[in-house]
Amino acid sequence: MMSRMIQAYFHTENQAEGAKALLMKYDPQMLEVGSLEGGYNGSGRLLLPFMESGGLVNEANINNSFAMVDAPPAAARASSDYASDGDTQALHYVLSCKVADANYLGAAEIIRRNHGHLEEFND
Numbered sequence: 568m569m570s571r572m573i574q575a576y577f578h579t580e581n582q583a584e585g586a587k588a589l590l591m592k593y594d595p596q597m598l599e600v601g602s603l604e605g606g607y608n609g610s611g612r613l614l615l616p617f618m619e620s621g622g623l624v625n626e627a628n629i630n631n632s633f634a635m636v637d638a639p640p641a642a643a644r645a646s647s648d649y650a651s652d653g654d655t656q657a658l659h660y661v662l663s664c665k666v667a668d669a670n671y672l673g674a675a676e677i678i679r680r681n682h683g684h685l686e687e688f689n690d
Contacts, residue, residue, distance in 0.1 A: 570596065570665040573674055575683035576607045576658035583660040586681040593674050595664035607658035613684040614675075658684055 573595075577583040583600045590598060607613075662683065666674045678685050 569668045571668055571671045572663070572665055572688060573671070573678070574661065574663045574686045574688075575678045576603075576613065576686070577660040577662065577683050578657055580660050582682045583662045586678050586683050587662055589677045589681065590662075590664065590666075590674055593666045593670040595666050595674070598662075598664035600660060600662050603659050603661055607661075607684075609686070611686045611688070613686055614679060615684060616682045617676075617679045 575583075575586065577586070580600070580602070587598060587600050662678070664674075675685055
């Protein structure tokens with residue numbers, strides 16, 4: 568079975584640990600959370616977390632206890648979904664793991680809904 572690496576960055580340890588607990592449903596390998604002394608200083612492309620907005624709640628959100636209002640699916644990406652350098656300076660915790668290819672989009676959505684900045688790797 569093929570797997571994909573996940574690396575995500577968070578502002579707080581609680582955010583990272585919360586996402587870690589939710590990812591357990593995907594049976595991840597090598598799941599760990601660590602702190603970054605100087606904050607994120609990488610050069611990768613980071614997908615921004617999903618943010619709440621004042622829009623209407625759709626049917627999928629009503630049935631999903633972790634849903635955010637008007638959140639686009641993880642596969643839908645616009646250039647504005649990527650973090651700029653200023654957004655990344657306060658990211659002091661990193662979560663990393665491997666998940667099965669089939670579970671990647673679900674895991675990415677969990678991370679982004681829980682304030683994680685997901686690093687996008689070129690496969």
